[in-house]
Each structure stands twice: as C-alpha cells, then as structure tokens.
Amino acid sequence: MTLSSKTTKKNATQHKHPRYVDCDNCSMQAICQPIGSDNQAIDLTNNYLTRRVEVSTEQSSSLPLNQSTDAILFEQAKPLTAIFAVCSGTFKLCQKNDEGVERIVGFRFPGELMAEDALFLETYNYSAVALGDNSVCEVFVDSLSACSQLAPELQQNLIQLLTKQSYEQQRNAQAITGKKSADCLLAAFLLNICQRNAKHSGNETTIELTISRQDIACFLGMRRETLSRLLSKFQHEQLISLNGKQLTLLSLNHLKQLSNQ
Amino acid sequence: MTLSSKTTKKNATQHKHPRYVDCDNCSMQAICQPIGSDNQAIDLTNNYLTRRVEVSTEQSSSLPLNQSTDAILFEQAKPLTAIFAVCSGTFKLCQKNDEGVERIVGFRFPGELMAEDALFLETYNYSAVALGDNSVCEVFVDSLSACSQLAPELQQNLIQLLTKQSYEQQRNAQAITGKKSADCLLAAFLLNICQRNAKHSGNETTIELTISRQDIACFLGMRRETLSRLLSKFQHEQLISLNGKQLTLLSLNHLKQLSNQ
DNA sequence: CTCTTTTATTGATCTACATCAAATTTAAAC
DNA sequence: GTTTAAATTTGATGTAGATCAATAAAAGAG
Numbered sequence: 001m002t003l004s005s006k007t008t009k010k011n012a013t014q015h016k017h018p019r020y021v022d023c024d025n026c027s028m029q030a031i032c033q034p035i036g037s038d039n040q041a042i043d044l045t046n047n048y049l050t051r052r053v054e055v056s057t058e059q060s061s062s063l064p065l066n067q068s069t070d071a072i073l074f075e076q077a078k079p080l081t082a083i084f085a086v087c088s089g090t091f092k093l094c095q096k097n098d099e100g101v102e103r104i105v106g107f108r109f110p111g112e113l114m115a116e117d118a119l120f121l122e123t124y125n126y127s128a129v130a131l132g133d134n135s136v137c138e139v140f141v142d143s144l145s146a147c148s149q150l151a152p153e154l155q156q157n158l159i160q161l162l163t164k165q166s167y168e169q170q171r172n173a174q175a176i177t178g179k180k181s182a183d184c185l186l187a188a189f190l191l192n193i194c195q196r197n198a199k200h201s202g203n204e205t206t207i208e209l210t211i212s213r214q215d216i217a218c219f220l221g222m223r224r225e226t227l228s229r230l231l232s233k234f235q236h237e238q239l240i241s242l243n244g245k246q247l248t249l250l251s252l253n254h255l256k257q258l259s260n261q
Numbered sequence: 262m263t264l265s266s267k268t269t270k271k272n273a274t275q276h277k278h279p280r281y282v283d284c285d286n287c288s289m290q291a292i293c294q295p296i297g298s299d300n301q302a303i304d305l306t307n308n309y310l311t312r313r314v315e316v317s318t319e320q321s322s323s324l325p326l327n328q329s330t331d332a333i334l335f336e337q338a339k340p341l342t343a344i345f346a347v348c349s350g351t352f353k354l355c356q357k358n359d360e361g362v363e364r365i366v367g368f369r370f371p372g373e374l375m376a377e378d379a380l381f382l383e384t385y386n387y388s389a390v391a392l393g394d395n396s397v398c399e400v401f402v403d404s405l406s407a408c409s410q411l412a413p414e415l416q417q418n419l420i421q422l423l424t425k426q427s428y429e430q431q432r433n434a435q436a437i438t439g440k441k442s443a444d445c446l447l448a449a450f451l452l453n454i455c456q457r458n459a460k461h462s463g464n465e466t467t468i469e470l471t472i473s474r475q476d477i478a479c480f481l482g483m484r485r486e487t488l489s490r491l492l493s494k495f496q497h498e499q500l501i502s503l504n505g506k507q508l509t510l511l512s513l514n515h516l517k518q519l520s521n522q
Numbered sequence: 523c524t525c526t527t528t529t530a531t532t533g534a535t536c537t538a539c540a541t542c543a544a545a546t547t548t549a550a551a552c
Numbered sequence: 553g554t555t556t557a558a559a560t561t562t563g564a565t566g567t568a569g570a571t572c573a574a575t576a577a578a579a580g581a582g
Contacts, residue, residue, distance in 0.1 A: 097432075099521045117431075120424040125431070159420060163381040166427045170378075170386070173434060175358070180482075180570095182539070213560065221441075223540060228561050244548095260360045441540095443569070474530060487569055489531050505578095 020088045020135065021110035021200040027165070028085035028113060028137060030157040031144070052087060056133040071130035074115060077123050082138045084114040089134025090210045092219075095126040104219040106172070107193065107211060110200045116165055119144075119158075131210045181261065182222050186230050188259035189220055190240065194249055205249045209242075281349045281396065282371035282461040288426070289346035289374060289398060291418040292405070313348060317394040332391035335376060338384050343399045345375040350395025351471045353480075356387040365480040367433070368454065368472060371461045377426055380405075380419075392471045437481065442522065446481050447491050449520035451501065455510055466510045470503075 023029060055071050073084065076096060091108040105126055108114050118125045119141060148155045175192060179185040198204040217227040234240045239255055241248045249255060284290060316332050334345065337357060352369040366387055369375050379386045380402060409416045433453065440446040459465040478488040495501045500516055502509045510516060 120421050160381050
C-alpha cells in the first residue's frame with residue numbers, strides 16, 4: 001500500500017481520470033464547514049485537522065517479489081486515530097467476527113464516510129480496503145475534539161451526523177436482510193450503488209463497477225457462480241448491460257419492481 | 262393497550278412474578294446516574310425526566326368486543342418524545358421499509374434500550390410491541406436536553422452510550438446475517454437471547470420464551486415450519502429442552518460450536 | 523368445564539441455490 | 553508481443569429449506 005499525502009495521482013492512465021467528489025456533495029461537510037467558515041482561529045487549524053491522502057494498490061518495493069499488499073487504509077481493532085471521507089474510488093469494508101470469520105459489511109463511494117461510527121470508541125470496527133487507486137480526506141480525532149471546544153456548532157453537527165449515518169446504514173442493511181430471492185437482492189444492490197454514485201456523478205444509470213464479482217457475491221451472501229448466472233440473466237432480460245467494468249441499468253422500473261419482492 | 266404510570270402490577274398471577282431489572286444492570290444507567298447523583302438541582306428534575314410505565318396486552322374496554330389492540334409502546338414514523346429502557350418483559354421491534362414490508366428488526370430484554378438510536382431524529386425508526394405484560398422506564402427527550410445543560414458529563418455519556426449501542430446492534434445483526442444454515446442461525450439466536458437475559462437473571466441456560474415461533478422465524482428469516490422442525494431436532498439431539506415456555510440450553514458447548522459454522 | 527380459535531408440529535413434495543467441475547475470458551508477468 | 557495465472561462464466565447435479573396440507577396442542581371465550 002502507498003499513502004502519499006499530496007494530490008499527485010500515480011499511474012494515471014488515459015481512461016482512468018479519477019473523479020474527485022465535490023465538498024458540497026460530501027457527508028463530511030457537516031464537520032468541515034463549521035471549521036472552515038468565518039471563525040479565523042479554527043480556520044488556522046484546518047491544515048492539521050484534515051488532509052487529502054492517496055491510497056493505491058501498488059506493489060511495494062520493500063516486499064519480496066510477487067507479493068503485493070492490499071491497499072488497507074485502516075485495520076479493524078487497531079487504535080482509531082482518524083475518520084475518513086472518500087474523495088475518489090471505491091472502498092470495501094471488512095469485518096472479522098468473534099469467531100474470526102471475515103465478512104464484507106459494506107462499500108463506500110465518493111462523498112461517503114468511513115470509521116465515523118467508531119469515532120468515540122478506541123479502535124476501528126472494521127478494515128477499509130481500497131479497490132484500485134483511491135483518495136480520501138482524513139480527519140484526525142484528536143484535532144476534531146480540540147476544535148469542538150472552539151466551534152460549538154461542531155459538536156451538535158457531529159452528533160446529528162452520527163445518528164443520521166447510523167440510521168442510513170441500518171436501512172441499507174435492512175434492504176439486504178429482508179430480501180428472500182437472489183435476483184431480488186441483486187436488483188436492490190445494483191439500484192443502491194447506482195443511486196449512491198449518482199449523488200456525485202449525476203448519472204443514476206451508469207457506473208464503473210470496480211468491485212469484483214467475488215466481493216459482490218460475498219457481500220450479498222451468495223456464491224459467485226450464482227451471481228454470475230444472475231448477471232447473465234439480467235442481461236438477457238435487458239435489465240442491465242455490461243461491457244468491461246461499465247454497468248448500465250437499462251430499466252430502472254423493472255429493477256425497482258423486482259427489488260420490492 | 263394500557264399505560265399505567267405507577268408500579269402496581271396488573272393481572273399478577275402466582276407464577277407470573279415479574280422480574281424487574283436492577284438499575285445497576287440497566288443500559289440507561291449512564292443517563293440516570295449523573296442526574297440522580299450528588300447534584301441536587303437535577304435530582305429534583307428526576308420526577309419529570311423519567312418515570313416507570315406499565316405496558317400490558319389487555320383488552321381495552323373502550324373498544325368493540327373481541328377486539329384487542331396490540332400493546333404498542335411507540336410507533337414508527339410518529340414524533341419521538343421519549344426513549345425507553347425495558348424494566349420487565351420482552352419487546353419486539355418492527356420496522357416497515359420504504360415498500361411497506363414489515364420486518365422484525367430485534368427483541369429487547371430487561372436492561373436494554375429502545376428508540377435510543379433515534380434520539381436526535383424527529384421520529385421513531387421502528388415500532389415497539391410488548392409481548393405480554395411489560396414495564397419500561399420512560400425518559401423524555403425534552404427533559405433530557407434540558408438536563409444536559411446542567412450535567413456536563415451527561416452529554417458525553419450520551420454520545421458514548423449511543424456509539425456503544427450502535428456498535429452492539431451492528432454485531433448482533435452480523436451474527437444473524439453471516440450464517441448460512443438455519444440450525445447455525447438458530448443456535449446463535451438461542452445463545453444470544455440467553456446471554457442477554459443472563460445479565461439480569463443470572464441464569465445463562467434457562468429463559469422464559471415469551472416470543473412466539475412465528476416471530477422468531479420472521480426475525481431469523483425462515484418459515485415457522487422450518488423453525489419448528491429445528492427445535493424438535495435440537496431437542497432430540499439433547500441440545501435444548503422445552504417445556505411450556507421454559508427453554509433450557511442443555512449443551513452450551515455444542516450450541517456454540519454449531520453457531521460458529 | 524366445553525367449545526372455538528389460534529398457534530405449533532409433523533409429513534410430502536418442489537425449487538432455488540450451493541456445490542463440483544470444466545471452459546472461457548481477463549489480467550498480470552515476462 | 554507470449555506465457556502464465558487469476559477471475560469469470562456456463563454446465564450438471566445435489567440438498568436445504570420453502571411450500572402445501574393435515575394434525576395436534578395451547579390459549580381464549582363462554
């Protein structure tokens with residue numbers, strides 16, 4: 001993994017033009033805004049409170065040949081030092097349960113937060129892994145609590161943000177748990193990720209699917225073979241189209257209908 | 262439904278001696294304690310901040326014959342006025358999703374909280390239904406925010422409590438979602454409810470199962486027939502014993518082993 | 523107590539998804 | 553570019569759990 005704290009994008013190929021999310025469309029806004037506004041004293045602290053970081057799946061030169069690390073942004077059970085907002089790319093969140101079985105508990109797209117649910121805990125609840133070359137905004141918890149003293153509205157915003165996030169996460173989880181059939185589940189998932197991406201991309205029907213089939217299947221609790229068959233079926237039924245990593249939802253209505261079953 | 266604000270227990274039969282949870286074993290302690298402690302000014306407010314309420318599944322005399330309401334403590338989407346701690350009995354939490362499909366999202370036992378996750382929202386996230394004759398402690402949010410001004414530690418406790426609860430709920434949800442086979446799921450569920458009841462009853466292997474088969478099956482995402490078959494199987498395999506509503510876990514080790522698969 | 527209604531259990535069958543296995547495509551290494 | 557490895561798709565088969573149906577046991581009503 002490589003963490004470079006300046007915004008120079010490594011390995012940028014012609015078609016890989018990373019789309020950085022606008023601060024206006026970022027969930028961290030509730031925290032960043034009161035700090036950066038009219039209060040000059042706090043504005044000064046801005047530099048150490050938050051910084052942009054690149055996270056890329058590069059092979060580290062310090063490692064033995066043919067071994068590359070996953071691009072782990074933070075690890076479950078390690079001390080929590082910062083919370084994050086995704087600027088570009090996709091992250092997967094993995095959690096080991098008490099028995100050591102690992103599960104994918106969610107994905108995060110630009111403008112969405114990571115680790116905010118552990119803000120008042122000592123350690124991270126889950127690990128975050130970058131899928132491809134990503135970037136994040138990092139907000140240090142020490143600085144955050146220091147700033148809370150100075151900006152009274154920050155404290156209130158923080159609580160409301162956490163409650164809202166927790167609620168949304170619960171709803172997302174429910175959308176998965178409640179479904180019985182696999183096609184229903186997949187339809188709900190595809191609609192969900194496209195909708196979340198639309199918030200910053202503006203396009204509700206097309207996304208670049210950086211998540212592997214294996215990871216999608218794991219998240220949805222089905223086998224990759226089943227997922228593969230379903231994706232094929234959806235294509236035959238003209239519900240979606242897939243070329244390369246480009247996924248397009250062809251019939252939002254039918255998919256919505258399917259997801260409600 | 263009947264709400265009576267004093268602690269006289271209605272319909273108390275010989276074997277139905279309700280076991281009220283001790284404040285020391287209640288999750289609301291973090292809120293109640295700073296208020297009721299040395300601060301005299303806040304101690305005075307205690308009366309209107311929190312009160313004990315009975316919730317029983319009685320037939321209301323104001324209703325037509327043969328019609329009894331469910332004992333709904335609070336309803337999803339209605340304005341949030343208070344949060345609750347279970348004193349005695351069991352509650353089920355139901356949530357309708359956007360499409361109007363209702364699911365059971367959890368159960369609450371003595372010492373556990375309800376609606377605390379919506380504390381900073383406007384409305385309840387789910388409905389709470391009493392299973393039998395229950396009692397709760399009610400904490401009014403208006404009074405709570407008023408007290409927060411007076412007791413500085415309350416605010417901090419509140420945030421920590423919410424974060425902790427959200428985390429525990431997530432773990433509970435994961436314990437269910439991750440499992441593949443139904444027996445594994447049921448084993449995990451039985452262990453979970455017994456463990457949670459043990460916190461106040463002291464007995465980790467026996468509980469009074471007030472939840473109907475239908476509700477358990479619904480919560481676990483299986484059909485009642487499947488649940489019934491599994492309970493029979495577990496009995497034959499000497500993993501549990503069931504007489505009436507009395508459930509006893511006969512082999513914690515085997516159940517734990519089963520739940521880890 | 524008896525009668526009625528609800529809830530729970532057991533049986534027979536059917537289907538969606540898992541599993542095993544092989545082919546194909548895509549990506550990485552050289 | 554070529555070679556190798558990994559990821560994905562498609563096929564054949566088995567099984568867990570859903571569904572339909574019929575008892576059996578509790579729980580209420582009178």
